[in-house]
Amino acid sequence: MRVTLKLYASLSDFLPDEAKRTNEWPMDVPEGTTVGDMIARHQLPARLVHLVLVNGHFIPPVSRDARALVDNDVLAIWPPVAGG
Amino acid sequence: MAWTRKILRVNLTDRTCKSEPLNMQWAQDYLGQRGLATKYLVSEIDPKVDPLSPDNKIIWATGPLTGTMASTGGRYSVVTKGPLTGAIACSNSGGYFGAELKFAGWDMVIIEGRASSPVYLSIENDKVEIRDASHLWGKTVWETEEAIKAAHQDPQVRVSCIGRTGEAGVLYAAIVNDLHRAAGRSGVGAVAGSKNLKALVVRGTLGVGNLANPKEFMKVTYEKKKILKENAVTGQGLPTYGTQVLMNVINEIGAMPTRNHKDVQFEGARKISAEAMHEPRESDGKAQLVNNQGCFGCTIACGRISKIDQTHYTVVNSPKYWGASGGLEYEAAWSLGCANGVDDIEALQYANMLCNEDGFDPISFGATIGAVMELYEMGVLTKEEIGIEAPFGSARALTFLAEQTARGEGFGKIVGLGSKRLCEKYGHPELSMSVKGQEFPAYDARGVQGMGLTYATSNRGACHLRSYTISSEVLGIPVKTDPLTTEGKPALVKAFQDATAVVDSSGLCVFTTFAWALSDIQPQLQAACEGDWSMEKLDLMGERIWNMERQFNNAAGFTRKDDDLPPRLKNEAAKAGPAKGLVSGIDKMIPEYYELRGWDTEGRPTAETVARLGL
Ligand code: SF4
Numbered sequence: 001m002r003v004t005l006k007l008y009a010s011l012s013d014f015l016p017d018e019a020k021r022t023n024e025w026p027m028d029v030p031e032g033t034t035v036g037d038m039i040a041r042h043q044l045p046a047r048l049v050h051l052v053l054v055n056g057h058f059i060p061p062v063s064r065d066a067r068a069l070v071d072n073d074v075l076a077i078w079p080p081v082a083g084g
Numbered sequence: 085m086a087w088t089r090k091i092l093r094v095n096l097t098d099r100t101c102k103s104e105p106l107n108m109q110w111a112q113d114y115l116g117q118r119g120l121a122t123k124y125l126v127s128e129i130d131p132k133v134d135p136l137s138p139d140n141k142i143i144w145a146t147g148p149l150t151g152t153m154a155s156t157g158g159r160y161s162v163v164t165k166g167p168l169t170g171a172i173a174c175s176n177s178g179g180y181f182g183a184e185l186k187f188a189g190w191d192m193v194i195i196e197g198r199a200s201s202p203v204y205l206s207i208e209n210d211k212v213e214i215r216d217a218s219h220l221w222g223k224t225v226w227e228t229e230e231a232i233k234a235a236h237q238d239p240q241v242r243v244s245c246i247g248r249t250g251e252a253g254v255l256y257a258a259i260v261n262d263l264h265r266a267a268g269r270s271g272v273g274a275v276a277g278s279k280n281l282k283a284l285v286v287r288g289t290l291g292v293g294n295l296a297n298p299k300e301f302m303k304v305t306y307e308k309k310k311i312l313k314e315n316a317v318t319g320q321g322l323p324t325y326g327t328q329v330l331m332n333v334i335n336e337i338g339a340m341p342t343r344n345h346k347d348v349q350f351e352g353a354r355k356i357s358a359e360a361m362h363e364p365r366e367s368d369g370k371a372q373l374v375n376n377q378g379c380f381g382c383t384i385a386c387g388r389i390s391k392i393d394q395t396h397y398t399v400v401n402s403p404k405y406w407g408a409s410g411g412l413e414y415e416a417a418w419s420l421g422c423a424n425g426v427d428d429i430e431a432l433q434y435a436n437m438l439c440n441e442d443g444f445d446p447i448s449f450g451a452t453i454g455a456v457m458e459l460y461e462m463g464v465l466t467k468e469e470i471g472i473e474a475p476f477g478s479a480r481a482l483t484f485l486a487e488q489t490a491r492g493e494g495f496g497k498i499v500g501l502g503s504k505r506l507c508e509k510y511g512h513p514e515l516s517m518s519v520k521g522q523e524f525p526a527y528d529a530r531g532v533q534g535m536g537l538t539y540a541t542s543n544r545g546a547c548h549l550r551s552y553t554i555s556s557e558v559l560g561i562p563v564k565t566d567p568l569t570t571e572g573k574p575a576l577v578k579a580f581q582d583a584t585a586v587v588d589s590s591g592l593c594v595f596t597t598f599a600w601a602l603s604d605i606q607p608q609l610q611a612a613c614e615g616d617w618s619m620e621k622l623d624l625m626g627e628r629i630w631n632m633e634r635q636f637n638n639a640a641g642f643t644r645k646d647d648d649l650p651p652r653l654k655n656e657a658a659k660a661g662p663a664k665g666l667v668s669g670i671d672k673m674i675p676e677y678y679e680l681r682g683w684d685t686e687g688r689p690t691a692e693t694v695a696r697l698g699l
Contacts, residue, residue, distance in 0.1 A: 008332050009325050012359060023332065023359055047316070051559065056337045056662040058564065076336050080316035082559050082598045083327030083414045084552060 003029055003069050005038060006076035011048055029069065036065035038075055051078040086148040086294055086612045087111055091124075092190045092212060094205060096279055097138060097197030101205075101212040106191050111148075112615050113698065118174050119589035119629040121145035121163040121192055125172075126632060128194075131639035135167040135271075136253065136278040138198035144185065144244065144284055145193075147591025148613050151186030151292060151380075154305045155312055156593035158183045158380025160244075166270035167278075168255040168448065168502050169521045169545040170640055172633045175258070175272045176549070176588060177244075178379030178387075179265030184242040187288025199280040204232070204245070207286045217282040224248060224490075225260045225443045232285050245283030246273040247443035252492040253277060254500035256448035256523075264410025264440040265379065265387075270522060270544050273443050301611035308604050309383050315599035317561075322386040322595065323376050327414035330526075330554075331357035337558060337567065338661015339531025340418070341524060343425045343476045344454035345517050345650075348528045348658045352427025356417050360429055361388070367395050372433060374408045384595060388412060390433055398434035398483050410440050415548075418526035419450025424457055424482055431479035435486040442490035444500075451523035452503040453485055455515050464510050470495045514651050520545035520642065529653045529670070531663035532557050534565070534573040537673045540647045541577065543633035549594060551580030561598055568662060570669035574677035582626030589629060628697040631681075631689050635699065644687045647674055 005025045007015050012023060019025040029038070039049055052059045053076045059067050069075065091104045107124075114120040121143040133139045142164040149157040160182030166173025185193070188209050195205075202217040220228050225247040232243050243261060250257035250273030257273030258266040267273075276282075295301050312318040321329065334340050335353040342350040354360065361373040370391065378385030390411030392399055399405040412420075412432055416439070420432045439446040453474075459465040460474040467473045471494050474481035488496025498506055503516040503523055517524050522545025529536030534553035539546040548554070553576055557567035565572060583602050587594050590605060602622060610617040637646075653668045678685065682693035689699070 006332075006336070008359060009321065009329050021363065022354060050316070051333065053336055058337075058558075058560075058566075060564065074336075076332075078329070078333060079321065081321040081325060081329040081333065082317045082555070082561065082595075083322075083330035083333075084549065084554075084595060 001029060001031055001069070001071040002026060003033070003072070004074045005042070006074060008076070008078045009081055010079050011044065011077055014042055014044060033069050034065055035059055035067045035069065035075060038069070039064065044077065048079040049077055050080040086296060086614070087116065088186065088189050088191050088294070090190055092193045092207070093196070094193060094214065095196045096199040096203065096214070096281060099199070099214050101214065113625065114629060115148065115586065115589035115625060116191065117145045117147035117150070117159065117161045117589045117591055118163065118176070119585060119625065121161060122172060122174060122629065122633060124192070124194060125163050126636045129165065131636050132641065133165060135165045135170065135275060138279070140165050140275060142195045142272065142275045142279065143192055146182050146186045146191055147589055149608060150591030151183040152295070152591070152612060153302070153381060154592060154608050154612070155309045155381060155383040156379065156596050157591050158382065159591050159593055160185060161588065162259050162267040162272040164272055164275045165640070166272065166544065167274045168271040171520050171545055171637045171642060172543050173270035173272055174544060174588070175267035175269045177259070177261055177265050177267040178382070178593060179262035180380045181242040181244045181261035181286065182591070183380040184286045184288045187290055188286050189288065189290045193284065195279060195281060198278065202280045202282055204281065204283040204285055207284065209288060209290055220282050221251060222248065224441045226263060226441050228283060229263060232283065236285065238287060241285055241287045243283055243285050246276050247441060247490070248492060249442050249444040249490060249500065250274055250277035252500065254444055254489065255502045255505070256445040258443045258445050260440060260443045266440070266443065268445045269447065269547065295612050296614045297611045301608070304607045304611050308600065308608060311604060312383050312596065312599050318384045318596065318599040322384050322598070325358040326376065326386050326388045328358035328361060328388065328412055328417055330414045331417060332359065333558065334527060337531060338658060338663050339528040339567065340422055341517070341526065341528045342422045344423065344458040344515065345528065345652055346458070347660070348531050348663060349660050350422040350425070352425070353422065355427045356421045356429045356432055361390065361412065365393055367393050372429060373411060379593070382593065386595060392433045392437070393430045396430040396434065398431060405434065405437055409437050412436055415526050416446040416450070419447045420482060422526070423450045423454035425476035426479050426482050428479040431483050434483055438486045438490045444489065447525050448502055448523040449486070449489060449499070451517055452499055452506060453482055454517065455503040455507050456485070456499065457481070458515055459507070459510055459512065464512065517650055517652070518546055519649065520646050522546045527554060528658070528663070529649055529668040530658040530666050531661065532567040533570045533669055534567070534576055536649055536653065536668040536670045537573055537577045537677060540649055540670055540674065541677060543630070543637055549584070551577045551584060552594070553577060553580055555598065562601065568666060570673050574673050574680050577677065578680050581630050582623065585626040585629040586622050624697065628699060631693065631697050631699055635689060638688055644685070647687055
């Protein structure tokens with residue numbers, strides 16, 4: 001299935017060059033891949049994985065391993081950030 | 085230095101300046117800055133006064149921690165009755181001016197009356213003079229600061245002044261210090277302009293002293309700075325990416341007000357985000373962002389310093405804009421960009437520089453342009469009237485209208501009225517995205533329900549800084565709540581409003597609260613200020629300040645019906661994202677909020693509430 005991984009702020013460093021100007025990285029992943037699998041597969045450091053959204057909905061840390069992605073899901077991740 | 089215990093009272097009509105002792109009982113009850121200056125204002129002016137008349141007063145106020153070694157202790161506020169709203173106005177600024185005013189030995193400066201010709205106020209410690217400013221009238225903020233520094237032969241002098249928009253009475257004119265830090269909202273600059281007051285110019289050399297417990301203060305401020313440094317948001321996130329990092333976050337959650345709130349996601353958000361500011365441009369290979377910058381005593385340093393693309397159409401023939409200058413913060417990038425559908429980040433930086441250069445609020449200006457563009461697309465406004473074709477997405481229209489507004493020319497005069505008056509003038513009051521006449525900031529009330537209540541009940545008109553529930557609803561600070569529900573939001577909003585009122589009265593920056601709780605600020609106040617500064621006292625004080633502001637607004641004529649959102653947010657559901665199908669639940673939240681506040685069904689504090697708070 002096709003999903004999109006979006007990595008922002010300092011997590012942009014984990015994107016391939018061609019995705020750096022959009023922060024969007026579309027990819028094929030096996031059925032049943034969870035949010036936790038994606039974080040592990042791309043070796044995203046735990047201290048930088050803070051705000052995790054699937055299709056804009058917040059995924060709390062305890063649900064990341066259980067939340068399976070489905071076709072066309074957009075997984076977006078930020079390190080600790082804030083604004084105003 | 086905690087309080088200097090001195091107030092400077094200046095009457096511009098009589099051209100008198102006198103020193104008064106600070107009312108220390110009030111200082112115990114209202115702390116400083118926002119709370120204390122508001123107490124003075126509401127005690128001295130008629131709530132029904134015309135904000136632009138000589139009978140209105142305007143106060144520059146520091147907090148007890150302003151000028152101290154507490155992190156971010158450089159803030160000051162400008163408090164007055166606001167011309168954009170007719171409500172209480174209190175605009176907070178950073179930079180270095182606030183600390184300088186404290187170093188000169190003043191807790192606050194109360195300005196009364198109206199000068200018969202342009203003046204500025206020169207303060208050098210105890211030496212205070214009202215000086216002629218005829219030669220500065222008509223000058224921008226940047227020109228004014230340069231001219232004053234040259235005239236005083238002192239590059240260290242700090243200037244808090246208005247640009248041409250403040251002189252012209254643009255209803256959202258700001259007061260700017262240090263070239264690009266601003267008491268930005270509610271038109272405080274227009275009040276200064278109405279008094280023929282161009283600037284406050286301060287040099288203070290009295291230093292810091294008068295702390296209740298200096299040793300303890302040094303110890304506790306050091307400990308609290310460590311928390312800011314070690315916290316990932318205040319230690320790394322804000323300094324590196326600034327507030328602008330929110331652009332993609334808020335877009336992703338579908339709470340990005342776009343094209344005058346017609347949409348909740350902006351397809352061009354990535355192009356105007358913090359990430360875009362960091363990457364090399366195709367034209368010159370340089371990133372727009374040059375570095376970050378801190379206000380006085382700040383160990384966070386969230387400020388943006390940017391350089392515009394010199395080949396951009398806006399500046400190709402204007403080298404004065406080529407240097408490093410205040411860069412885009414999230415609110416400005418949103419209002420100048422998403423609110424109008426404009427995704428040209430260099431055009432946004434140019435418009436942002438004009439807001440700094442001539443002192444006007446980018447939030448209200450940008451949101452007003454959003455309304456202009458909608459009226460243009462509806463055929464209500466024409467190219468002939470505006471002076472340019474102005475469909476959503478037109479960077480040229482945005483920058484043209486920013487220039488016109490800055491100079492007070494052509495259609496810029498109408499834009500300077502703000503969206504409420506502009507939309508009323510053209511027969512579509514419902515298209516003004518505002519509360520109490522002040523435009524919304526950068527969060528859609530359908531996608532973040534708590535912000536709808538924040539806007540509706542903010543005492544200075546729509547504002548995010550009165551209760552920044554984004555912290556909880558989006559970022560999970562201190563706990564994560566669901567942005568899509570109204571449940572629990574009245575209590576959340578009330579808690580944020582009361583706590584923020586204390587922070588705004590202390591001299592510290594509200595951004596510390598991404599890492600600090602009020603209980604981290606409390607020991608700093610306790611060490612600096614004489615008296616008891618328990619958490620219970622601070623909690624009650626926050627509530628007292630909020631209710632005092634509310635009472636002023638009620639007396640000024642505001643009622644229950646003014647605590648409302650525009651029909652678009654209540655009737656037109658979000659079209660996409662997590663909030664798809666949702667409208668704001670404001671009508672559900674208001675009664676519960678009033679009850680929690682101890683107000684009657686019309687939004688008036690009950691006699692019991694008034695007595696409990698000692699109002
Ligand atoms: S956090 Fe930002 S706005 Fe606040 S005092 Fe520091 S630099 Fe200024």
